[in-house]
Amino acid sequence: MTIDRRDFLKISAGAAGAAALTPLSGCATQSAAVGGARYKVVVVGAGFGGATCARYLKLWDPKIHVTVIEPNDKFVSCPFSNTVLAGINQMNDISFTYDYLKKSVDAFVPDWVTAIDTGKKTVTTKGGKTFAYDRVILAGGIELLFDKVENYGPETQKTIMHAWKAGPQTATLRKQLEAMPDGGVFVMSVPMAPYRCPPGPYERACMVGHYFKKHKPRSKIIILDGNPDVASKKGLFMAAWKKHYDGMIDYRPNNMPRSIDPKKMIVGTEFDDVKGDVINVVPPMRAAEITGMAGVRDGNNGTWCTIDYRTFESKVVPNVHVLGDSALTNFPKSGSVANNTGKMCAYAITEMLAGRKPDPAPVVTNTCYSASSDSTAFHVATVFRWDEAKQSMIPPPGANGVSKEESELEMAYMESWAKNVWADTLGLPA
Amino acid sequence: MKKTLAVSLLIAGTLGTSASVYATDTRARFMAANCAYCHGPDGKSRGAIPSLAGLEVGYFVEQMKAFKDGSRPGTVMQKHALGYTDAEFLAMAKYFAAIK
Numbered sequence: 001m002t003i004d005r006r007d008f009l010k011i012s013a014g015a016a017g018a019a020a021l022t023p024l025s026g027c028a029t030q031s032a033a034v035g036g037a038r039y040k041v042v043v044v045g046a047g048f049g050g051a052t053c054a055r056y057l058k059l060w061d062p063k064i065h066v067t068v069i070e071p072n073d074k075f076v077s078c079p080f081s082n083t084v085l086a087g088i089n090q091m092n093d094i095s096f097t098y099d100y101l102k103k104s105v106d107a108f109v110p111d112w113v114t115a116i117d118t119g120k121k122t123v124t125t126k127g128g129k130t131f132a133y134d135r136v137i138l139a140g141g142i143e144l145l146f147d148k149v150e151n152y153g154p155e156t157q158k159t160i161m162h163a164w165k166a167g168p169q170t171a172t173l174r175k176q177l178e179a180m181p182d183g184g185v186f187v188m189s190v191p192m193a194p195y196r197c198p199p200g201p202y203e204r205a206c207m208v209g210h211y212f213k214k215h216k217p218r219s220k221i222i223i224l225d226g227n228p229d230v231a232s233k234k235g236l237f238m239a240a241w242k243k244h245y246d247g248m249i250d251y252r253p254n255n256m257p258r259s260i261d262p263k264k265m266i267v268g269t270e271f272d273d274v275k276g277d278v279i280n281v282v283p284p285m286r287a288a289e290i291t292g293m294a295g296v297r298d299g300n301n302g303t304w305c306t307i308d309y310r311t312f313e314s315k316v317v318p319n320v321h322v323l324g325d326s327a328l329t330n331f332p333k334s335g336s337v338a339n340n341t342g343k344m345c346a347y348a349i350t351e352m353l354a355g356r357k358p359d360p361a362p363v364v365t366n367t368c369y370s371a372s373s374d375s376t377a378f379h380v381a382t383v384f385r386w387d388e389a390k391q392s393m394i395p396p397p398g399a400n401g402v403s404k405e406e407s408e409l410e411m412a413y414m415e416s417w418a419k420n421v422w423a424d425t426l427g428l429p430a
Numbered sequence: 431m432k433k434t435l436a437v438s439l440l441i442a443g444t445l446g447t448s449a450s451v452y453a454t455d456t457r458a459r460f461m462a463a464n465c466a467y468c469h470g471p472d473g474k475s476r477g478a479i480p481s482l483a484g485l486e487v488g489y490f491v492e493q494m495k496a497f498k499d500g501s502r503p504g505t506v507m508q509k510h511a512l513g514y515t516d517a518e519f520l521a522m523a524k525y526f527a528a529i530k
Binding site for chain 1: 456465470514518
């Protein structure tokens, strides 16, 4: 079966390669060749969830017509973006072409989605195109709620970075850190759970700490955490801060940023005003804008999307599936989860198209590494299984836990994980 | 392709499994795909994490059982092994063994 898939990929790569400059023409040719109405899946968003789902839909049922709509011209990885802040990696190291993904799907549309009509089952883009679907996959990640922090409007956003969507924000924050004098203060925030990448802020403190230790050793990091405590891998991060960055990190729980003064460079919390030389505020967040357009942001007071674990279909609107960070699940909002839930969704859809019921008891995994220095890392790993009695996905006994301690071996594994998950998500060649 | 098929038949014959190895076990395929983010697409790793493609069925199952009971030390693998049944180890093993 692997041979078939590889051969299919080769054929498909050749066909799409001929029409590389006009991805849509490849779609027209293929549709014409088949002649009939094909089952149409429209995937909105080509991050870890959407790109993986699109690729695996084609791998597991090449007859499905898959359209991917994605506004960004390249994939920039959030995992490893903290290493760019550290100066360990460059933007190029975390940026990847969509060329291989384009070759494995029927149509790749570089555009923003502006409307989703779940009655007529259509998706409309800013460019004025409308795409009909049998099923639509919403994989747009997160929407940042700047209005939840006073004075975090468009003007403030020009100089205060969140860097919680990797890309230009990451590059700018790195430049700000480079420009900061030794002895300066970096003020960063952690939004209240649930948020994208639970260990990410604490890893960020480690990575900026690594940079300061090497180049600006008199500098300080103040972490304003909206949560009552370190929200992920607590023991491991506390040990890493003590071991590598002792005296540098000032951790303040229950300190949600309420306001920003970008001129005076002050973050206001309920307790006091915190002055910084570089300020990095990650505002509260909810499921991506596109989930609002489809009316599926129904969970947790209208912030995230409830889904059926067996299909990742929305619990409130049929034929609409929600992947990755936008979904309200027991899973952490990680790149690994987005990647694997993309496959869960593709598995369910291809089973249904093959005339079978979706797997009644699916099993899915998360493995998430965090860097504690330039040479050490640690993990959290979990297997989630469907529990019929609880109607949820729960880790069996022992199938959930973190590293005993940081290690160089796990840094090697973290780097390997990145290469493999990027390849698996985007179809990158070996 | 002929050669690959012959090798697969040989493996299947050795283990005394039936022709069902060749019908696509879509559940096994999905479970195996779960491993890809660390072990690479189709179990072919691009880094320090070992590849799974082409591993012999018995070896794969034995290693997973060893991770599960702790007799093989590891980092993440004991947690993963404790999440699956022995029957699922075998299903994934067959899937990976068939990848050349």
